[in-house]
Amino acid sequence: MALLNLTVDVPAHDPVIVKENGIYYCYSTHGYFYMSEDLKSWKYGGKIFENLPSWVREIVPANDGKDFWAPEIVFRDGLWRFYYAVSTFGKNISAIGMAVNKTLAPSSADYEWRDQGKVIASSKGDNFNAIDPAVCADEKGNDWLLLGSFWGGIAMFPLNELGLVKLGSQPIFLASRQKEGEKQPDPNPVEGGFVFPHKGRYYLFASHDFCCRGIASSYHIVYGVADKITGPYIDEEGLNMRWGGGTTLRDSFSFERWAGPGHNTVFKDDDGKIYLVYHAYDRKDDGRSKLMIEEIDEFI
Numbered sequence: 001m002a003l004l005n006l007t008v009d010v011p012a013h014d015p016v017i018v019k020e021n022g023i024y025y026c027y028s029t030h031g032y033f034y035m036s037e038d039l040k041s042w043k044y045g046g047k048i049f050e051n052l053p054s055w056v057r058e059i060v061p062a063n064d065g066k067d068f069w070a071p072e073i074v075f076r077d078g079l080w081r082f083y084y085a086v087s088t089f090g091k092n093i094s095a096i097g098m099a100v101n102k103t104l105a106p107s108s109a110d111y112e113w114r115d116q117g118k119v120i121a122s123s124k125g126d127n128f129n130a131i132d133p134a135v136c137a138d139e140k141g142n143d144w145l146l147l148g149s150f151w152g153g154i155a156m157f158p159l160n161e162l163g164l165v166k167l168g169s170q171p172i173f174l175a176s177r178q179k180e181g182e183k184q185p186d187p188n189p190v191e192g193g194f195v196f197p198h199k200g201r202y203y204l205f206a207s208h209d210f211c212c213r214g215i216a217s218s219y220h221i222v223y224g225v226a227d228k229i230t231g232p233y234i235d236e237e238g239l240n241m242r243w244g245g246g247t248t249l250r251d252s253f254s255f256e257r258w259a260g261p262g263h264n265t266v267f268k269d270d271d272g273k274i275y276l277v278y279h280a281y282d283r284k285d286d287g288r289s290k291l292m293i294e295e296i297d298e299f300i
Helices: 055-059
Strands: 002-007 016-020 023-027 032-036 042-047 069-076 079-086 094-101 114-122 134-137 143-147 154-158 172-175 190-198 201-208 220-226 247-250 258-268 274-282 289-298
Touching: 016 069, 016 258, 016 274, 023 069, 055 094, 055 114, 069 134, 114 143, 134 190, 143 190, 154 190, 172 190, 172 201, 190 258, 201 258, 247 258, 247 274, 258 289
Parallel strands: 220 258
Antiparallel strands: 002 289, 016 023, 023 032, 032 042, 069 079, 079 094, 094 114, 134 143, 143 154, 154 172, 190 201, 201 220, 220 247, 258 274, 274 289
16 A cells, blocks of 8 residues: 655644535544645634533533544535544543534534434443544445444444434444454553445554554554455454454654654545545654645555
8 A cells, every 4th residue: 555645734633534615624633623725735724612512421421521532524415424522531431422514614604513412322331432433334325333442442333324323233343452362452552443445345444552642652553454344354464453453554663753643534535536644743843743644546
C-alpha cells in the first residue's frame, strides 16, 4: 500500500473527513471542526456542541456534559449522521450518541444538529468499550457500527435503518491483541477501528498501543483484509487481527518529525482518490496532535 502527499499542521485528534458541495469538513475529538476547499488550507469552522444532551450525564456520570471523543460522520437518507463517544478516560462506562443535520455548512439556514440519543452503551460488566464509532455499509447496503477501545478489542454491531444498533444484537469481535488460545492481555491496547470497502474486499484499520502521551505515544496504524465485512481480517503474514495480527502501515519510525500516528479513517473523494486520514504528535511543537492526510496510491 503506497502513501503519498502528506499534509500537516492543523490541530486534530481522531480526525474524520467528509465532503459536501465542494467543501471538505474535518471533525475530531472535542467537537471542533475545520473546513477546506483543497485538503491543504484549512480554516476553523466552530464546534458541534457547546453542551451535550442531558442523557449523557445519566449514562456516563463522570462526563462533564461538554466533551466527546472520536466522531464519525456519514450521509444517509438525506441527512448527515454524526456519531460521537462519551466516556471517562480509562473506563468502559461509555456510550455512543448520534445527531443529525441536513447540511454541514454553518452558514445555511438549515444548519442545526438534532440529537437522536444513545446508539449503544457499555458498562463495567461488558467486555467492550462503547467509544471510537465508525460506520461501514456491506455489499447489500446494510450499515454496521465498529466500536471498541482496549477491553475485548474492536467489535462490530449491525445498525437499523435509523442508524441505531439493532435490539438484541451481540458484538462480533474483529481485532484484539490477544493471541489465540491465550488469556486476554490486560491492558489490551487496540482501538480506533475503521472498515473501508474497496473492489469487493474490506480493509480493517486499527491503532495498536498507546495514544495521548505526546511524542512518547507508541500508537501505530495496522490493517488487515477480509472478503466479508464481519471478517476474519488477515494481515500480510496471514495472521488474524482477531488474534493479535495487523500489518503496520504507519508508526513513529515512519517520520523524523511525527510520533504516534494513529486513529485513522479513510476518505474517498469525488475524483476517486483515496486518502488515509489520521493524527500524529508533532516533535517540533511540544507534542501537539496534528491532522495528517496521505493519498493511498494503491491497495495491496
